[in-house]
Amino acid sequence: MSITTFDKNMTAVAFAEAGEHDPARQILGENATRQHGKSPAPAAKSKPYLKTIIFGAVSLSAYYMLFTNEKLVTEVFTMGGWRWMYPVGAAFFFSFIHGAFASNLLTALGIEAKK
């Protein structure tokens, strides 16, 4: 059975009413520090699995769309002139989407920079 914040508050109130101020403060205080993330051993940060999957899916579908329309894309992207915006824009787009996927993937795998 898990103890909710409500349960904790009620326990603290019960102690406080009985005149046991120190344990009451302790119960509430522990709760407060947890919320501010200042406890000596913070819980491990949750890994960005969902983000990795979402960005990965967007990136993969963008790749899929590009390669299924290979002929049209290569044709239009190489017309020259102002169409330089197509390949350069696509490179930017993929670098954001796929870059975010790669970044989340590494974090999800537990590979992070030294702090």
Added chain:
Amino acid sequence: MKKLLLILMFALLPLSVLTQSAFAAGDGPSKDMLKGIITEVNSAERTVLFEKDGTKEMVTLALNEKMAPEDIALNQKVLINLDKHAEAGNVMKDISVMFMDMTASKLIALLVIGAVGGLLSGFIGSGGAFVMTPAMMSLGVPGAVAVASNMCHKFPKAMVGAYKRWKYGQADIKLGLVMATTAVIGVQIGIKIQKYILNQFGGAGSNLYISAVFMVVLVFVGGYVFFDAWKLAKGGGKETVSKLALRMQKIQLAPMMHFKTAKVTISAWITIPVGLLTGMLAATIAVGGFVGVPGMIYVIGASAVVASATELIIAFVMGAWGSVQWGLSGLIDIRLALLLLATSLIGVQLGALGTTYVKDYIIKVVMATTMLIVAVSRGVKIPGYLIDLDLMSPIQESTLALLEGISFWSLVAALGSAALIIIVAMIKGMTADSRSKKAVLGVSNG
């Protein structure tokens, strides 16, 4: 913020002015190249009907004596080089199909090169370009398309790498933009020299010049970096600012510039030549970073970590500019660029975070190793060019082919050994880090 915007404008101004005249290494195709579709072949007259891309203008081109009419690919985008020395006009020198068929093995090859190139780039600031272009060409991509596609893959990769390393507090944006601005001007000078040599001594002369520059720069600079890294490794890895940089920092010639992340105050007159040389080298051998990073370390006085991170900013600015140039001529094969990016965006971030675990001198070791092995790959090509220029008596075809093979595989070896050093150093750093964290936890809990 205002200051940053000013610097940015300062960096972009010459770009807009200089974009007109750029045509070489990273800056656009030759004017003798035609792009379009062959619509008809006339076997009897040995001519083809060619529709130019964009303008839809139709021209008749003649086959040269080596071309067979049945080998001509119809209704596919092709690049055609005209024979400038032919007596009759409009004779084709060669035809290459612009978009190679993507097979599974080519796809895997691109992904692998992308990953290793990205790792190197994230770690030492530059890398990959010197092997990606030749590798793509050996997969059957025409030279101009390989250069263009590499350029288009380089700037997003550099952008992601630069962002990561800026977040780790390693990249000096101001130094990067100042260097990039002067490097762009350096590219122009480099192109002028290239053109002069090409006009005076022809293609083989130009190749010989490129290889010679490659060799001299790589052997001397790479050798020095290696020597320095070796000294540091022996002395426990404590990096000090070079004597040359200390002397340069003492020169009080206005305007003085302060670079916060690099922790350097130096006259703009010292950064300008370093940037110019970076650009000139980029226009000659397509890897400016081989001068840019050592220049920032030994002349300006930044640490190897800051210099390699800052190089990524330079690579981003120059790559973006180059991509616009190649895009204007419509030579970027976006499939190649994006396939390389698929793995290089992972590699570059891995390389970037790797720098936070290793000692500074490891970056120098990786850089020096890469430079020295790449020097071999160019060195073995020199006999071929000397023969073309009649400066050396011909040698056997098989020996030349062997040298070509050595050249290509030494590039692969350069990339492979660099990746190996990075991965080993990174794993060592990570294990040491987690061990020390555990020890700290043990102390605090006990």
